[in-house]
Amino acid sequence: MKIFKFGGASVKDAEGVKNVALVLESQGFENCLLVVSAMGKTTNALEKVVENYFAKQDYQTEIEKVKQSHLEISNGLxxxxxxVFAEISLFFDDIESFLRRNKSPNYNFVYDQVVSCGEMISSKILSEYLNDIQFKNTWLDARDYLKTDSNYREGNINWEETQKNISTLNGNQSYVTQGFIGSEANNFTVTLGREGSDYSAAIFAYCLNAEAMTIWKDVPGVMTGDPRKFENVNLLSNISYEEAIEMAYYGASVIHPKTLQPLKQKHIPFYVKSFLEPQRPGTKVGNASENQKEESYILKENQHLMRIATRDFSFIAEEHLSQIFAQLAKYKIKISLMQNSAISLALCLEDKYGHIDELNQELQTIFSTELIKNVSLFTVRNAKLEDLNKFYENKNILLEQISQKTIQVVIN
Incomplete structure (x- = not known):
């Protein structure tokens, strides 16, 4: 079985949905499982619904806007x-009904129940359209198959139960399902982290022993840099699982960080291709023997630089690190870069859930801290170290680190 994942940009409108069918026609739709994201900017719009709900502001109008955009897309299909129109209305009725009845003050729990509807609706629209044009498929609710713990917004997969569920699928049929979502023991929805649809596809690929997995993007494949941010970038036609994992870790947005591990375990070939030009070869991610090492550039924006020091000028020791890491875990703040000296620790941090001020306040009860918000982390992989100076031109460097042909600088 083949696994295809289509992101939000590929199904942002009626023409996008029709183009998915053209891609499938060119690639072959038999024995295929499609994983689809929410349409366009739907996730952002549903996040606004949750924000307004907790702020006790008008969230019904925001729901109606999202509903109308999906009905408009469906009118073109x-x-x-x-x-399908009645089904779309039911999804939005369910959102309103849930929010009216909800008593939970847990933001993350409510977020997952509401925002996950974007994937449910987009996958239903795509499945119905494909069936109408004779691409026969069965629509699956991914929550019946991907089982997780109760870590809302960042669910951890229960692999044993998930494997058991997915192994019941018929490898000789085609399916359409959702990315990004699973469910916990009580069948409440749990999302797998922002941009987690790639990871969902990899989970299905692993459990089905897929022959290959392809992610369809609006770029030709994995590039040596984001063409929207860097000039003169090239396509990487072959890279190893290890190189792809490193690039994802450093912030390459084309690959979700968790996606590669399950594929590597079973040596499942992984392709990144363009849904705009499906005939082009794209990028193959596979065994290390085919690895193409070219100088690559990654810019990770919306970061924060925090410098932490002991108040009495004592060394930053293991007990201090333990305290700091415990607070980072508590607030779900991730380290993008770390550098320590005898009496201080510098951290470049990614704060997806908006808790950086709370973290800073809590650490200040024990340490001296300095916080510089909204910085960027610029990483160069496979850097030509003899050309080092070009990476520092016209940049205000706040922190730098060089390790085995990888250069990282925090800039503002």
Whole structure:
């Protein structure tokens, strides 16, 4: 079985959905499982619903906006009396009903129940459209298959239960399902982290022993840099699992960090290709013998630089690190870069959930801290160290680190 994952940009409108069908026609739709993201900017719009709900502001208007955009897309795909319109309305009725009845003050729990509807609706629209044009498929609710713990917004997969569920699928059929979501023991929805649809596809690929997995993007493949941020970038036609994992860790947005591990374990070839030009070869991620090492550039924005020092000028010791890491875990703040000296620790941090001020306040009860917000982490992989000076031109360097042909600088 083949696994195809289509992101939000590929299904942002009716023409996008029709183009998915053209991609499938060119690639072959038999024995294929499609994993689809929410349409366009739907996730952002549903996040606004949750924000307004907790701020006790008008969230119903925001729900209606999202509903109308999906109905508009469907008008470009289906006849007026198609049953999909009633199903779309039911999804949005469910969101409103849940928010009216909800008593939980847990933001992350409510977030997962609401935001996950974007994937449910987009996958239903795509599945119905494909069936209408004779690409026969079965729609699956991913929450019946991907089982997680109760770590809302960053669910951890229960691999044993997930494997058991997915192994019941028929490898001779085609399916359409959702990325980004699973469910916990009580069947409440749990999301797998922002941009987690790639990871969902990899989970299905692993459990089905897929022959290959392809992610369809709006770029030709994995590039030596984001073409929207860097000039003169090239396509990487072959890279190893290890190199792809490193690039994802450093912030290459084209690959989700968790995606590679399950694929590597079973040596499942992984392709990144363009849904705009499906005939092009794209990038193959596979065994290390085919690794293409070219100088690559990664810019990770919306970071924060925090410098932490002991108040009495004593060494930063293991007990201090333990305290700091415990607070980072508590607030789900991730380290992008770390550098320590005898009496201080510098951390470049990614704060997906907006807790950086709380972290800073808590650490200040024990340490001296300095916080510089909204910095960027610029990483160069496979750097030509003899050309080092070009990486420092016109940049205000706040922190730098060089390790085995990898250069990292924090800039503002």
């Amino acid at each position: 289906f006849k007026e009396n198609h049953p």
